[in-house]
Amino acid sequence: MRRADRLFDIIQALRGTTQPTTAAALAQKLEVTPRTIYRDIATLQARRIPIEGEPGLGYFLRKGFDLPTMMFTMEEIEAITVGANLVQRIRDPKLQEAAESVLNKLQHTVPKELRSYLASPRFYVSEGDAVRPEGIELLDVRNAIRTCRKISISYIDEQQRRSQRTIWPVATVYYVDVTLIAAWCELRGDYRHFRADRIVQSKVLEDRFAADSSAMMAEWMATRSQKS
Known part of the structure; x- marks a missing residue:
């Protein structure tokens, strides 16, 4: 995972909880060491992201913080959303998680007037029939x-x-x-x-x-x- 993606994911993880989140919990979620999380949080704080807390007690994102919006046309949003849902049909757990992460990022970065469409898209993607492999990741x-x-x-x-x-x-x-x-x-x-x-x-x-x-x-x- 690129560091830029990890920094974004830390913000998303802190945004999605009402209780302080420890560096250990973030490290487990993002598959890195707590020391890496401490460095990343220090970087975010230096960039004026309002993360509060301290080691051992946990961190939280101050209410009211929002990420800059990303500008997409409706057709671009539909293309990304359909593509992510198609990826979720296949039996590849990590790609499925990545597709869910993409949709979550979109939900928080597109203009507010388009977020309702992401929450309730006007299309249906059927379930896939592939068997999840057991003998290989x-x-x-x-x-x-x-x-x-x-x-x-x-x-x-x-x-x-x-x-x-x-x-x-x-x-x-x-x-x-x-x-x-x-x-x-x-x-x-x-x-x-x-x-x-x-x-x-x-x-x-x-x-x-x-x-x-x-x-x-x-x-x-x-x-x-x-x-x-």
């Missing part, structure tokens, strides 16, 4: 893609045959009813799609693959187009 997959790390997986195919694979993850592929991991498979020597819900065990390895991830993405897209 999709957050770990996305991190492995960004850092070019190999993943060892234990995989069960359609015929219930179990195999051990080492893959080079290229992309996460989200459909309404299933989540796939597109990857180069060392066993098959080719690109393969692995259903996330059929992975029973996984481990992100220290080994990195040397191939350029952008080039791999383009290559995978090309092979995907040829097969469709």
Whole structure:
């Protein structure tokens, strides 16, 4: 998480409570250390954000503080809101949390006359049918893609045959009813799609693959187009 995003999230967390919130509670929520929270609060206070309190007792945001508004057209707000709700259909917990965070940020930063629309949007997005994977964390997959790390997986195919694979993850592929991991498979020597819900065990390895991830993405897209 970027520091700017974390500072915003601290303000949002303090805004949403009537009781002082300790640095330890904020640290747990934002997955950082209490020391980091103390530094961030000092930074916010130096920027004249009216945060009051002290270490050990907790912090609160003085009433009446509001963030500067962000200017969006109605169409832009609809695009963001529909997109965030579509993300919430997929079974990726961290992305679902991020989508909820986006909507929460919008609620507090768009002009007041548009906030009622965000609270009660005029559209409906149906529930997704994808099964939440148990044998792999999709957050770990996305991190492995960004850092070019190999993943060892234990995989069960359609015929219930179990195999051990080492893959080079290229992309996460989200459909309404299933989540796939597109990857180069060392066993098959080719690109393969692995259903996330059929992975029973996984481990992100220290080994990195040397191939350029952008080039791999383009290559995978090309092979995907040829097969469709």
